[in-house]
Amino acid sequence: MTRLFLLIVIAAFLSSCTQKVELEPSKPNVIYILADDLGYGDLSCYGQKKFSTPNIDKLAGQGMLFTQHYSGSTVCAPSRSALMTGQHTGHTYIRGNWERPPEGQHPLITENPILPELFKQAGYTTGAFGKWGLGYPGSEGDPNNKGFDVFFGYNCQMLGHHYYPYFLRSNQDSLVLEANAGTKTGIYAPQLIHEKTIEFIEENKDKPFFLYVPSIIPHAELFAPEEYMERFRGKFDPEHAYKGVDEGERFRKGPYGSQPESHAAFAAMVALLDEQVGEIVAKVEELGIADNTIIIFTSDNGPHLEGGAQPDYFDSNGPLKGYKRDLYEGGIRVPFIASWPGKIPEGTTSDHISAFWDILPTFTDIIGAPAPGNIDGISMLPTLSGKGTQSEHEYLYWEFHVWGGRKAVRMGDWKGVQYGISKDPDVPIQLYNLKNDIGETTDVADKYPEVVEQIKEIMGSASTPSEIFKF
Structure with a gap:
């Protein structure tokens, strides 16, 4: 009985080890x-x-x-x-x-x-x-x-x-x-x-x-x-x-x-x-x-x-x-x-x-x-x-430090793009609705000033100063 019991215990132990290996990817x-x-x-x-x-x-x-x-x-x-x-x-x-x-x-x-x-x-x-x-x-x-x-x-x-x-x-x-x-x-x-x-x-x-x-x-x-x-x-x-x-x-x-x-x-x-x-x-x-x-x-x-x-x-x-x-x-x-x-x-x-x-x-x-x-x-x-x-x-952000300096923000369906910021940091932001205009053909910034303002705030806060890359 003792030997049988030991065999059962050993078998159970080996089985549990095998199951653990199989379940652990x-x-x-x-x-x-x-x-x-x-x-x-x-x-x-x-x-x-x-x-x-x-x-x-x-x-x-x-x-x-x-x-x-x-x-x-x-x-x-x-x-x-x-x-x-x-x-x-x-x-x-x-x-x-x-x-x-x-x-x-x-x-x-x-x-x-x-x-x-x-x-x-x-x-x-x-x-x-x-x-x-x-x-x-x-x-x-x-x-x-x-x-x-x-x-x-x-x-x-x-x-x-x-x-x-x-x-x-x-x-x-x-x-x-x-x-x-x-x-x-x-x-x-x-x-x-x-x-x-x-x-x-x-x-x-x-x-x-x-x-x-x-x-x-x-x-x-x-x-x-x-x-x-x-x-x-x-x-x-x-x-x-x-x-x-x-x-x-x-x-x-x-x-x-x-x-x-x-x-x-x-x-x-x-x-x-x-x-x-x-x-x-x-x-x-x-x-x-x-x-x-x-x-x-x-x-x-x-x-x-x-x-x-x-x-x-x-x-x-x-x-x-x-x-x-x-x-x-x-x-x-x-x-x-x-x-x-x-x-x-x-x-x-x-x-x-x-x-x-x-x-x-x-x-x-x-x-x-x-x-x-x-x-x-x-x-x-x-x-x-x-x-x-x-x-x-909440948004995606990019900045590019050549070709006049550029920034972009994707916020939901909205896309804000700003070109030429090295010369003029306040250059107007272009605004596109990607849901309706994936080709960014129509700037609707004048129609949605509140969205432009949100994107402007993001562009002003999303970046930390860089010692080597400056606009």
């Missing part, structure tokens, strides 16, 4: 894919008609597509700073693109932990593959000094203008690409970076990881490998030719190279990006970790007008007004797709108003980590999961 892997200057209308699931993006469309079909998601800013560095810190551009440290020759940008300096550091604290392995732009090599803002175990790609976003660079950064090492010496085009950097991205997934499949994939596609210059150019050559005639810098001291040091077939090149680049997204999704499925992996795809700001790009030809903004560097919707409203099998409802669409600074609290909410106290973001997890009550923003 592992921390999900997080993959955040960030396109560079991809417009709201550049994906076929968002209305693109001239070419298709089947892999990204499939990802949207497996998850949730957002129609009112906003980037952190209208240019690269401050947009990424808002993403990493959970703060809008009235609070985040980096509020503009500021080069630090010979390589890199002014470093992100913050006492609060940023996204990769929060993942590290929660026991995650972290990797970034693509373009950084938030701190020159060795600085406080160097990705290896801000929580990334592995970094491969371009530290400097100026050098990230080029698809056949002379070197890439592998953590603290400079990887010289001899195949691109002189004017040679042996290694298309996004393909090499993508190979390293896939390797990171394979190497970390058995432990929780945070993978940040800030691609340089489709930022100018408009270059794509010949195999992709062949697919689109002649399909978008008459072509648009761009004359850039193809030799001399400035070659591959910022200025864009020439492209005689800009239309075909742009479509080819987006097609390559789409395939890379598909390969990332296929890899997590092949490794059997898809159900425990969140994949997000978005863009850092609106479409550019550089290097021969013609966003109007491709209707890259869809119904939106403005481009990169604008604070109209076309400069800051971006595609946003989130997939998490079994957690995010498939084939759904959300009009929840959200922004890059919401990503940090969303991720900390998901992984059960504390978020810093002085952030501007609100967790989007209730919207993503369909469970609980989603908190809403």
